[in-house]
Amino acid sequence: MEKNKLNILNKIFSRSTFRNCFDNGYDKTYSQVVRRYVDNGTGKQNSELISQIYNVLREGYRNEYYYKNTLLNKLLLGIHSVNTTTALTEIPIAKSKADFVLINGKAVVYEIKTELDNFDRLENQINDYYKAFDHVAVVTCKENLQVLKKKIEMIGKPVGIYILQKRGTITTIQKPQAYSVELDAEILFKILRKQEYEEILFNKYKHLPDVSEFKYYSECKKMFLEIPLEEAYLSVLKLLKKRSQIIKDEFSKIPYELKFLAYFMNLKSDDYKKITKFLNESYGGV
Structure with a gap:
């Protein structure tokens, strides 16, 4: 894909784009993406268009949002529950930022390495995460597995490894083990x-x-x-x-493709009503 097309796909599932859509009923990035990636978008419900756009990520551009959204859906909502577990994202830890953290009885940091990433900073990131949490894992694609295994072997810490498969499921290669000696x-x-x-x-x-x-x-x-x-x-x-602020009943109605965005936007009841209205509306082709 061309670079300018990739940039716009990174912007589409962002808080600002999403909020513009449901607050104003229109967003420039959303319209550009619909025109580029959806055939005959005019007249289709926004919920259908969002699903089709997300499918573009799934099929050919599994970016960080795709990974994060999959982790939230498969781990927080699939294995755990919003009643027992809290997800956090972009938590600053020393000189790094944790992509995704799940906290229930314990805490696990998930570092995401997509098909678009390299492993240059991985050792520093893992060392930073162990200063704040005692379980750390890396989520990547099947193609990166052997390189990742060697990298983690060199680091010498009990880091977990998970693979995001082509079909969208998460496979456990090795579970992270508790390692608290470097907590700071x-x-x-x-x-x-x-x-x-x-x-x-x-x-x-x-x-x-x-x-x-x-x-x-x-x-x-x-x-x-x-x-x-x-x-x-x-x-x-x-x-x-305690940081989770979702309204659970309303959040449960959010489509799969938007779960990650909705979870971290601190949405109010009025916001959920606007989202439902926007999703059910037909796209006007502006």
């Missing part, structure tokens, strides 16, 4: 939002620092670093698990 309390603290570390500190000490605003963050961090690491880690997981 300072890195854990940096992941937390203010109200989260305040809750941990108050639960532990029954008070928060009584210092100036200028010193407040550093004092909070100092108190957090005094908590035994295993206890701090479990407290962090408990707070991160």
